[in-house]
Amino acid sequence: MPRPLYSEPGDRIESTRPVTVSRYRGFIRANHWITALSLILLLVSGLAFFHPSLYFLTGLFGGGQTARWLHPIIGVVLFVSFMVMFIQLWRLNLPTPDDRKWLNQIGDVVKGNEENLPELGKYNAGQKFIFWGMTLLIVVLIVSGIMIWEQFFGELVSIPTRRWAVLTHALAAVAIILVFILHVYAAFWTRGTLRAMTRGTVTGGWAYRHHRKWLRELAGRRQNGPAE
Amino acid sequence: MSETAPQPKTAASNPPVQPIASNLLPSDVVRISATKDVPQPTRQLEKVAKLIDVSKCIGCKACQSACIEWNDTKPEVETNVGVYENPHDLTPNMFTLMRFTEWVNPETDNLEWLIRKDGCMHCEDPGCLKACPAPGAIVQYSNGIVDFIHENCIGCGYCVTGCPFDIPRISKVDHKSYKCTLCSDRVAVGQGPACAKACPTQAIVFGTKEDMIAHANERVEDLKSRGYENAGIYDPAGVGGTHVFYVLHHADKPSIYDKLPENPRISPVVEGWKGVTKTAGLAVMGVAAVGAAIHGIFARANKVDEHEEKEAEKLVVSGGSDDRGSV
Numbered sequence: 001m002p003r004p005l006y007s008e009p010g011d012r013i014e015s016t017r018p019v020t021v022s023r024y025r026g027f028i029r030a031n032h033w034i035t036a037l038s039l040i041l042l043l044v045s046g047l048a049f050f051h052p053s054l055y056f057l058t059g060l061f062g063g064g065q066t067a068r069w070l071h072p073i074i075g076v077v078l079f080v081s082f083m084v085m086f087i088q089l090w091r092l093n094l095p096t097p098d099d100r101k102w103l104n105q106i107g108d109v110v111k112g113n114e115e116n117l118p119e120l121g122k123y124n125a126g127q128k129f130i131f132w133g134m135t136l137l138i139v140v141l142i143v144s145g146i147m148i149w150e151q152f153f154g155e156l157v158s159i160p161t162r163r164w165a166v167l168t169h170a171l172a173a174v175a176i177i178l179v180f181i182l183h184v185y186a187a188f189w190t191r192g193t194l195r196a197m198t199r200g201t202v203t204g205g206w207a208y209r210h211h212r213k214w215l216r217e218l219a220g221r222r223q224n225g226p227a228e
Numbered sequence: 229m230s231e232t233a234p235q236p237k238t239a240a241s242n243p244p245v246q247p248i249a250s251n252l253l254p255s256d257v258v259r260i261s262a263t264k265d266v267p268q269p270t271r272q273l274e275k276v277a278k279l280i281d282v283s284k285c286i287g288c289k290a291c292q293s294a295c296i297e298w299n300d301t302k303p304e305v306e307t308n309v310g311v312y313e314n315p316h317d318l319t320p321n322m323f324t325l326m327r328f329t330e331w332v333n334p335e336t337d338n339l340e341w342l343i344r345k346d347g348c349m350h351c352e353d354p355g356c357l358k359a360c361p362a363p364g365a366i367v368q369y370s371n372g373i374v375d376f377i378h379e380n381c382i383g384c385g386y387c388v389t390g391c392p393f394d395i396p397r398i399s400k401v402d403h404k405s406y407k408c409t410l411c412s413d414r415v416a417v418g419q420g421p422a423c424a425k426a427c428p429t430q431a432i433v434f435g436t437k438e439d440m441i442a443h444a445n446e447r448v449e450d451l452k453s454r455g456y457e458n459a460g461i462y463d464p465a466g467v468g469g470t471h472v473f474y475v476l477h478h479a480d481k482p483s484i485y486d487k488l489p490e491n492p493r494i495s496p497v498v499e500g501w502k503g504v505t506k507t508a509g510l511a512v513m514g515v516a517a518v519g520a521a522i523h524g525i526f527a528r529a530n531k532v533d534e535h536e537e538k539e540a541e542k543l544v545v546s547g548g549s550d551d552r553g554s555v
């Protein structure tokens with residue numbers, strides 16, 4: 001069977017009356033929450049080093065020394081778990097012509113007038129922006145993070161390089177926190193989204209409203225595809 | 229503890245035999261890492277300085293030995309690789325290091341053996357303190373001494389990033405940062421640093437900064453009268469002057485002394501990182517987080533309605549086709 005255009009091979013309609021659609025299976029959901037937890041722990045511990053007014057956050061980890069050695073280790077966990085997710089998701093996050101139309105009508109997006117927008121596959125341009133933004137920033141953070149990782153890589157780069165690395169790390173951290181806020185906000189504002197990552201399914205209406213091409217493809221596959 | 233120690237004016241004197249109370253107090257601190265609005269001390273200690281006269285040094289390393297002895301550090305025994313430096317670099321256990329350079333003077337074609345005592349310069353504007361994220365891990369006293377308070381250190385290495393002289397070293401054992409203390413614990417009881425006391429040629433002298441500058445000027449005059457026309461003082465203004473400073477016979481070329489920086493200052497990258505990045509970063513993150521929270525609570529949510537659920541059912545039943553098309 002050729003690869004579907006707008007959906008993952010595993011996505012499927014679970015029931016019809018009412019319609020529920022399987023969006024993410026167990027492994028990717030578990031992995032997503034590992035990524036999310038790592039990111040939260042990283043931003044809390046990182047912000048403690050970022051500004052004296054937030055240094056008290058090291059207390060959550062049992063003190064400055066612990067926060068200092070833990071932060072980069074969680075960074076590696078984040079990197080690995082995100083890369084696994086990247087391999088699973090990158091294909092459907094490639095840009096398509098519909099993304100441009102969607103972005104040109106960003107006003108309708110914000111107002112929630114989705115009937116005016118083009119029909120979309122599994123991801124809209126906003127979701128893709130978050131995906132690629134996270135990808136880029138996580139790569140920047142791991143590379144710059146290793147360059148400033150005193151405990152194991154203290155000798156890796158020269159001190160002038162290290163200065164640029166720590167500046168880059170701090171800026172990338174601010175940027176990823178902004179992307180993270182946008183991500184959480186969007187998932188919450190677009191009601192019915194969170195269950196995609198908790199239960200793994202969304203309602204038919206949600207799929208119809210936000211990702212109709214994705215739903216169409218799944219519906220077609222259900223009718224024409226091989227019986228299970 | 230009967231008497232309070234006097235402020236030391238020299239490293240040459242011997243300590244009194246009776247116990248004596250410290251005269252370098254927590255209240256004498258003028259700057260504290262990751263802490264703003266430090267309450268300023270009510271008294272100003274006289275600024276102290278250690279002067280290293282490179283032209284007088286014979287490279288005996290008595291100063292290194294004295295440093296090890298006083299601070300009770302145990303530098304690792306290393307392998308001889310055919311150079312005079314021993315150990316090969318500053319380490320968490322070696323706060324000062326004689327660095328040797330064989331330099332051919334292009335004007336005279338003479339080989340000159342340049343020996344420089346490396347170690348913390350005790351900057352008036354310390355890059356280490358500026359960079360440090362841990363409140364109270366680095367302090368500066370009103371007499372100019374920059375000291376690391378190890379119980380507050382988290383071992384992040386930011387001081388390494390901030391220091392223009394490549395001085396702090398992080399221990400692999402206890403993950404804390406170490407450097408020369410200017411023997412703050414000796415100065416506190418009226419004594420000069422151990423290295424200055426041990427130096428057999430008085431290449432290292434200690435006293436008030438004012439006295440040391442006067443002495444350094446005499447030394448420069450003397451060197452000039454003996455043909456070193458570029459002799460001068462290395463007390464770099466880029467870091468506000470230092471409380472460890474040099475007399476160099478070639479003060480026009482500090483870098484020939486094993487890469488002593490020509491114009492040291494806190495790197496603009498570090499200034500940008502600890503300055504605008506922090507204030508602006510905190511502001512945008514704060515606005516974004518609060519804005520998103522408020523908007524999330526009050527704005528109209530993007531909800532799916534009953535009609536759409538019904539349409540979805542129709543679409544699914546029809547196998548993905550409707551009047552708007554199919555896939």
Ligand code: HEM
Pocket residue numbers: 039042043045046047049050051067068069070071072073074075076078079138141142144145146148149150166169170173174176177361384
């Ligand atoms: C991806 C792998 C990562 C690695 C290897 C890493 C490593 C590091 C290291 C070594 C430090 C210095 C403090 C310490 O030694 O603990 C640091 C600081 C920091 N990290 Fe990370 N990190 C990573 C990811 C992240 C992420 C995802 C964030 C944000 C959500 C983040 C935010 C920060 C912040 C804000 C600082 C303080 C920077 C400053 O003081 O200006 N890091 N990181």
Ligand code: SF4
Pocket residue numbers: 261359360361362365366376380381382383384385386387388396398404405
């Ligand atoms: S290693 Fe210690 S002294 Fe150096 S910046 Fe970090 S907390 Fe401060």
Ligand code: SF4
Pocket residue numbers: 347348349350351353354355356357374390391392393394395396407
């Ligand atoms: S020489 Fe380096 S470690 Fe010493 S006070 Fe200056 S910045 Fe700090």
Ligand code: SF4
Pocket residue numbers: 284285286287288289290291292326345423426427428429430431432
């Ligand atoms: S003790 Fe004095 S003469 Fe000997 S190496 Fe140290 S500075 Fe030079």
